[in-house]
Amino acid sequence: MTTHVSTPDSVGTEGLQAERLTPGLLRAWAWHKQGLDGTLAVATSEEVLARAGWARSVGGANPYLTLFARAGIRRDQVDRDVLDLKIHELPTARGCTYVLGREDFAWALSLGKNAEEAFRVLARLGVDRGEITLLEEQILHVLWEADGPMDPKQLRDELGESVRSLGEEGRKKGASTTLPTALGLLQADGRIRRVPVNGRLDQQRYTYTPWGLPHSTLGPEDARAELIRRYLGWTGGATLGQSQWFTGFTVAQSKAALAAAAVEVPVASGGPLWMLPDDVGSLARFTAPEKEQIQLLAGTDSLVLQRRNSADLFAEADKGRKVLNSTLALQADLPDHPILDRGRIIGLWQYDPGKARIAHWLFDGPTPAVTRRIAEVEAWIQEDLGDFRSYSLDSPASRQERLDALDAAGGRG
Template sequence: MSERRETRSIGPDERRARLAVRHRLAGSARAGTAEEVAGALVALHATDPATVFLAAGARLAAGRDPVAEVERALYEERTLTRMHGMRHTVFVVPSVLAAVVHSSTADAASARERATLVRHLAAGSDYDEAWLAETERQVLAELAARGEATGTELGAAVPRLRAQFVYGVGTNQEGPQSVSSRILRVLGMEGRIARGRPQGGWTSSRFRWSLLPAHEDLPPAEARAELVRHWLAAYGPATEADLKWWTGWKVTDVRRALAALEAEPVALEEGPGFVLPDDLEPVPPLDEPWAALLPALDPTAMGWQSRDWYLDPAHRAPLFDRSGNIGPTVWWNGRIVGGWAQRADGEIVWRLFSDADVDAGAGRGNGPAAGLGTGLGKDAVRAVEAEAARLAAWVGDVRVTPRFRTPLERELSA
């Protein structure tokens, strides 16, 4: 009989040391390319287009232009792909992982989305599946001829996209709805078309659409195990609940993927967790203080369901909206210690939390006076100031307003 190995405990300090390096946040760990950033985080939240660029900018080494770097990868070389993925959310993922995300997550979601659209069309119009299939054929043919097109341009070229149906028949939500956005959404979720370069700048969500080559169909269980392997390498240790929340899968699928990987159990403050089999060696404390200004919906801030090891529960209210979306955050040595925003004149403003914030729930201003009294000290304030200056330098004249506004972000930007 083999000797039973004692379960290793991994505390918050070690988790923060892992996060600093693996998420490319410590100065010495910063990345040289947008692909490296996306690969380190598995997927960049892309519901708000600005998040992709701001998340990359916070992690790229000095001298790299975040806008040019992300646009090169997304639109020129296509080594990054914008697609629907976990929790029905739009992400930017390394293109080499696109098939894994499709087969593990997006395919099942797109099948449900298509079935829902067919049901709504049947209830609120005379359009059937044959009509839908012909409309999609015309859209794909138009994109093949054009190369890329906006939704408006496709609507002008394919009259069927201008058709409407009655949504929510017999409910208090009943009303006319265009088929255009629904059809493009289904085709996007199925990986047949993708959002390309937008009209306007990098904060715009008015995307052009283009065709995607057919993705490889992987066995779903195999794809789920592969996605979890990448995720645990970046976010481990983590709990079943963390992984279930991040993926949106059933708990049985999470457990099967962990079992397929032979993930090693570890003990965390919040309960049992897991790491990859080759990731049990202790990670020493990072002898490098670091600060970061991360955007709303940043993958690090949104990476785990249980966040007490990097966010004081008393500071949640000002940082999240009512749907659970996190706003812009200030980090110091692996903890969220405040929030930031951009004002209408372009100034980057920030505030570090103090005990008074528990009652106030929001803050104002930035600078040393706002940081002192928090127990963080002048080094933290100077580091945050440097990060704010770095962010302001590359953002330039662009104004960034998060799609999901949070109490502290609203307060600071006012």
């Protein structure tokens, strides 16, 4: 893979007047950059994730909706792509797991390595590096000899006393045995990979199989530069703080990577934004669509999560709206999934599997386009997923209060 780093020194921003770059225009611009305007309608899973960015996976259904909303890709195709290793779930930026395309596997995986932190936790529990290194080799031997992928219980049974219990103190620190750390280190090094049980990304249960992914040819500095370039391309522009949150880089690393790849663009309010040079000219020519473009997305969709700026996605008149006595625009992360029109949040939704329906609250009432899209997503959830979980521990019972609140806000309580 060849690293491409833009050289912004000669790029000006004269064609972009700050007063023109209003929150409304920037919302529509991010919407376009995310491919939510129909420009990814015939894309593959890999192409969607390359254009819009890696899909955050926490045992929820976001990766499926990411691909369905942008390209109409159904769950069976996504699961085939996972099986064929066209896309895969890996720990990367900030050590968080994302679903990404195969072109990014090696260099993205290198961003998620944090062996020192893992060893620090175990060292306080009396485990040294040598013990974990030996356990890693034993795990690899067992997996190579196995007839197929093995789950953690099967591995514990096979490895016997090689897996050490760390007692009550270990449980308090999130490490009840030495096995999870060894598995995590092997995965971060590309020597094993996780295989989702039943092939589904929204059920956080895994088996493990040997892999042998070639190491990235990018060093740490080049990998950081590549991530910043990709990130700015996915978002269409971000502040220093937003880019630092997503990447997990230090302030110094973030400033260096941004200065090498991007230009600073003043906007009408907030900002300024760091943008790729090519996007500066594109934004100068960009106009927001006139007709409605409605999407239902997950609260962890890339549009929202990459910049963690949901407050910017509300119209000024909607920033004081509340659910369960919490002001939506003041929360770092949305408590419900958003309904959007050209990048503006116009309502919230949750899925109610007991009644096989989408509970929703539209701030200004429905339009035909909104009603149609809600029905389409509702049918897709019924046919492809059965439920729409936000994260691994989400359940109908845990979201009942929010379902009731949305119904009440929407006048259906």
